[in-house]
Amino acid sequence: MKMFSVVSDRRARAGLKTTAAPPKSNEVTSEETEAHLEQHQQKLEEEHKRMLERYAESQRLLDKYSVMPGKGADYMALLQRITDENSADTRRSRQPLVLKKISDSLTEAYLPFNDDLELREQYINVYGGIRLGKVLEDLDRLAGAVAYKHASDANGDLAPVVFVTAAVDRINLRSRLQSKCNYRLKGMVTFVGFSSMEIRIQMQAMSKAGRAEAEPNLVARFTMVARDKYTGKSAQINPLLLADETERRLVKLSEQIKENKKASAESTLQKHPPNAEERRVIHSLWLDTKQAQNNAYGQHASLPPDSVWLHDTTMSSTTVCFPESRNVHQKVFGGFLMRLAHELSFANGSVFTKSRPYYEALHDFSFAKPVNIGSILKFTSQVVYSEPEHRTFQIAVTTDVIDIPTDSTERTNTFYFNFSSPDTVPRVVPRSYEDMMKYLEGRRRAQSGKLISKLQSAMQK
Numbered sequence: 001m002k003m004f005s006v007v008s009d010r011r012a013r014a015g016l017k018t019t020a021a022p023p024k025s026n027e028v029t030s031e032e033t034e035a036h037l038e039q040h041q042q043k044l045e046e047e048h049k050r051m052l053e054r055y056a057e058s059q060r061l062l063d064k065y066s067v068m069p070g071k072g073a074d075y076m077a078l079l080q081r082i083t084d085e086n087s088a089d090t091r092r093s094r095q096p097l098v099l100k101k102i103s104d105s106l107t108e109a110y111l112p113f114n115d116d117l118e119l120r121e122q123y124i125n126v127y128g129g130i131r132l133g134k135v136l137e138d139l140d141r142l143a144g145a146v147a148y149k150h151a152s153d154a155n156g157d158l159a160p161v162v163f164v165t166a167a168v169d170r171i172n173l174r175s176r177l178q179s180k181c182n183y184r185l186k187g188m189v190t191f192v193g194f195s196s197m198e199i200r201i202q203m204q205a206m207s208k209a210g211r212a213e214a215e216p217n218l219v220a221r222f223t224m225v226a227r228d229k230y231t232g233k234s235a236q237i238n239p240l241l242l243a244d245e246t247e248r249r250l251v252k253l254s255e256q257i258k259e260n261k262k263a264s265a266e267s268t269l270q271k272h273p274p275n276a277e278e279r280r281v282i283h284s285l286w287l288d289t290k291q292a293q294n295n296a297y298g299q300h301a302s303l304p305p306d307s308v309w310l311h312d313t314t315m316s317s318t319t320v321c322f323p324e325s326r327n328v329h330q331k332v333f334g335g336f337l338m339r340l341a342h343e344l345s346f347a348n349g350s351v352f353t354k355s356r357p358y359y360e361a362l363h364d365f366s367f368a369k370p371v372n373i374g375s376i377l378k379f380t381s382q383v384v385y386s387e388p389e390h391r392t393f394q395i396a397v398t399t400d401v402i403d404i405p406t407d408s409t410e411r412t413n414t415f416y417f418n419f420s421s422p423d424t425v426p427r428v429v430p431r432s433y434e435d436m437m438k439y440l441e442g443r444r445r446a447q448s449g450k451l452i453s454k455l456q457s458a459m460q461k
Contacts, residue, residue: 005254013290014440015227015379016068016202020024021400023278025192031134031294032287033334035120035194035315042108044208050210051112051182051210052207053113054108054110054210055112055366057163058107058109060106061107061108061145062107062141062142062145063108064116064178065144065145065147065148065158065320066335068267070164081107090101093160094159094160094161095153095154095157096153097160097236097237097238097239098153098238099156099238099239099240099241099245100150100189100238100240101240101242101243102188102189102190102240102242102243102247102250102345103243105146105149105150105187105188105189105199106146106148106186106187106188106317107142107145107146107149107187107188108183108184108185108186108187109134109138109141109142109145109185109187110182110184111115111123111138111182111183111184111185112182112183112206113130113178113179113181113182113183114155114180114181114182115281115301117184120179120180122134123135124179127140127181127356128179129176129178130177130178130179130268132173132177132274132342132359133338133339133343134339135177135203135335135400136171136213136217136335136338136339136362137335137336137338137339137453138185138335139171139185139201139203139220139221139222139335140165140192140333140335141202141335142185142187142201142334143165143199143222143224144165144224144327145167145185145187145222146188146189146199146201146224147163147189147197147226148163150192150197150237150238150425151163151226151237151238152224158208159227160228160229160230161226161227161228161229161235161237162226162227162228162229162328162329163223163224163225163226164224164329164370165198165222165223165224165228165334165369166223166224166225166283166333166366166367166420167222167223167261167364167365167366167367168220168222168223168338168364169198169222169223169257169261169364169366169452170219170220170361170362170363170364170449170452171218171219171221171361171362172218172219172220172360172361172452173217173218173360173361174215174216174217174218175217176217176218176358177203177217177218178205181201181202181205181206182205182206183203183205183206183217184203184206184394185201185202185203186201186202186203186204186212187199187200187201189240190221190241190250190251190253190254191240191251191254191258192237192238192239192285193318194224194234194236194237194356195197195207195226195227195232195234195236195237196223196224196225196226196237197223197237197401198221198223198224198254198257198258198432199220199221199222199223199224199225200219200220200221200254200306201219201220201222202215202216202218202219203216203217203218203219203220203225203233204216205217211232216335216354221257221452225307231452233327242390245362246379249393249412257452260448260451260452261364263446264448269437269440269441274436274440281287281440281443282436282439284318284442285429285430285436285439287304287425288304288307288429288432289302289304289429291304295333300354301333303429304427304429306388306424306426306427307351307427307428307429308383308427308428308431309428309431310382310384310425310428310430310435310438310439311353311377311382311432311433311435312384313348313382313383313428314380314381315344315347315380315381315382316344316374316378316379316380316381317344317347317379318377318378318402319340319341319376319377320373320374320375320376320377320378321336321372321373321374321375321376322373322374323373323375323387325373326376329372330373330375331371331372331374332370332371332373332375334367337371337377337399337412338415339381340377340416341363341379341397341399341413341415342359342415343383345381345395345397345415345417345419346359346380346382346398346419348381348382348386348395349383349393349395349417349419349421352383352393352395352426353393353421353423353424353425353426354423355421355422355423356421356422357393357419357420357421358394358418358419358420358421359417359418360418360419360420360447361417361418362415362416362418362419363394363415363416363418363445363448364416364418364448364449364452365413365414365415365416365447366413367412367413368411368412368413369401369410369411369412370412371399371412374399374403376397376399376401376402377399377400377402377412378399378409379397379398379399380397380398380400381395381398382395382396382438382439383428384396384416384428384439384441384442384446385428385441385442385443385446386425386427386428387425387440387446388424389428390416390426391420391421391422391423391425392415392419392420392421392422392446393418393419393421393425393428393444394418394419394442394445394446395416395417395419396410396414396415396416396438397415397416397417397443398413398414398415398443399411399413399414399415400412409412416442416445418445418446418449453458
């Protein structure tokens with residue numbers, strides 16, 4: 001104001017006419033402010049309504065192509081229905097195959113943790129984050145829905161085929177999941193063979209406007225296999241029609257991952273001895289134990305500093321499979337097995353590092369055998385490999401069905417989980433030849449996992 005007064009006095013002395021300052025054009029009245037707030041609120045309500053509609057539509061598709069029985073389904077009634085459907089008099093004939101685009105298989109699911117407090121309560125862990133084991137169940141369920149949707153006929157009706165999860169290539173967590181955030185899971189077919197298909201799923205955070213963030217928080221790949229509903233033999237599925245260069249590139253990258261898996265299977269330690277590099281790794285570990293050895297009588301090896309014997313990292317659990325854990329084929333749901341294996345590996349990792357471990361990835365594995373309802377399952381976990389310099393470690397979890405009459409077990413799965421820790425990670429050291437093979441297998445999984453992660457990142461570009 002003082003500067004304005006000086007200028008006015010000078011203009012007056014010069015005989016110039018002074019005028020009042022014009023009103024500011026950017027001033028907003030209270031009525032305009034209120035109208036703007038109402039428009040903003042209305043926009044938010046419309047976006048929330050569209051989001052709820054997407055939730056409802058995604059749930060409708062998941063129910064239509066579900067791998068899980070509906071709520072309130074009677075177990076004995078379902079068994080009787082399957083028996084009736086498999087009789088020769090009621091078998092449905094299959095419709096002709098249909099060329100399907102990748103977009104035709106697109107299926108979405110939503111986990112609105114921020115909007116649905118009841119849902120958040122089911123998923124939240126003791127640290128205020130999200131239980132990854134529950135998300136693994138959702139991923140397997142969505143993969144099944146994508147498979148059934150792709151295999152449906154021209155009218156979208158279910159074909160007389162059943163799908164089983166044959167393998168999981170990798171489930172990679174790229175960023176932590178938050179309990180006060182909404183997420184979208186989007187799955188689609190990326191490769192189709194005669195009776196098998198590969199499905200890619202990504203999990204993305206949703207903005208307040210209801211749009212998915214560009215970078216996914218989680219990326220997963222599943223291999224599903226089709227069987228004839230009545231004979232159990234391999235069933236041909238709808239071929240894939242590639243619409244553009246982007247889709248052809250997507251399929252090519254899927255083929256690269258498939259070839260990498262095939263090469264790894266052919267060079268497995270069950271068939272071939274360790275290679276030259278791996279023999280040097282084992283020899284180096286042996287030398288470390290010899291250098292740490294003291295002169296105590298009868299002691300042939302000692303642990304180096306900050307190390308743990310591999311055979312001392314074992315932790316196990318046993319569970320009974322009840323009907324609530326079944327899928328539509330009356331077998332134990334694969335996602336249920338993944339969840340229990342993950343929770344055991346987390347507990348083992350906590351004891352191993354004496355801190356809270358962070359899930360990084362679930363490496364490729366196959367579902368070797370289906371698990372029947374009523375089975376008694378034994379889960380056994382071991383820390384099979386660690387990289388102290390990177391603060392990461394691998395935990396293998398085996399799943400065995402206990403046969404009570406014969407007092408024997410049958411292996412159904414072996415899961416490999418990759419964890420990181422904010423604190424020091426001990427070096428795990430094998431002592432027997434069997435432990436050495438476990439160590440090398442964990443090392444191989446860590447290396448192949450990095451390659452698959454790069455290829456998955458390339459799919460995102």
